[in-house]
Amino acid sequence: MFARIVSMRLKSGSLTEFNRILDTEVIPLLQRQKGFRQEIVLTNPNGAEAVGISIWEQKVNAESYNREKFPEVGIPMKAISIPL
Numbered sequence: 001m002f003a004r005i006v007s008m009r010l011k012s013g014s015l016t017e018f019n020r021i022l023d024t025e026v027i028p029l030l031q032r033q034k035g036f037r038q039e040i041v042l043t044n045p046n047g048a049e050a051v052g053i054s055i056w057e058q059k060v061n062a063e064s065y066n067r068e069k070f071p072e073v074g075i076p077m078k079a080i081s082i083p084l
Contacts, residue, residue: 002059006052014080015047021076035061
């Protein structure tokens, strides 16, 4: 097993949109990836930060996703996130 961790700061008031993007775009994309097992998402109480932990069968699966598909996820997330 291998865990990949992504963290981001969210713009004020964007938690609902973050959850919508996660549920309708990110999770379905992850589920189609070879070796993907689970996504765990944590947000702080005020919704200003989010951490995603994806679980993969092997490191090579997570690396492939990072190279080939993760850039697609960044497009809708840019509108609601603040660069770290």
